[in-house]
Amino acid sequence: MQWNSGIDADRSYYPAKWDFYFKYWPFGGTEPAYFSVARTDMPCHDDGSGPDASGNCSTYVAGPQPAGNWKYFIRGHLNIAQSLPGYMPNPTDLYIDSSPSAFTSP
Numbered sequence: 001m002q003w004n005s006g007i008d009a010d011r012s013y014y015p016a017k018w019d020f021y022f023k024y025w026p027f028g029g030t031e032p033a034y035f036s037v038a039r040t041d042m043p044c045h046d047d048g049s050g051p052d053a054s055g056n057c058s059t060y061v062a063g064p065q066p067a068g069n070w071k072y073f074i075r076g077h078l079n080i081a082q083s084l085p086g087y088m089p090n091p092t093d094l095y096i097d098s099s100p101s102a103f104t105s106p
Contacts, residue, residue: 002058003074003098005044005051011078017041018057019075026068067105074098
């Protein structure tokens, strides 16, 4: 799985991690109401490196999975504690969710 990190020159100073959420339901079944968490606090790449030259991150999603429908989104979080005054609570993360994406597996 690959996604754009959202890390640019203004954000490269902050430690970042990502969470992976998904829904699965078999063909002809009912879509679940809620997303499940597959992984949390992922580095940009499984080897711990940062975004590639295009700003992309990637991870391996275990399989094989049964045929059906999938939706997923990535939640990014930046720890901005180092930029806050000392009286602010730490750690402080900013979160943003990607738009959900969908696919089917045969």
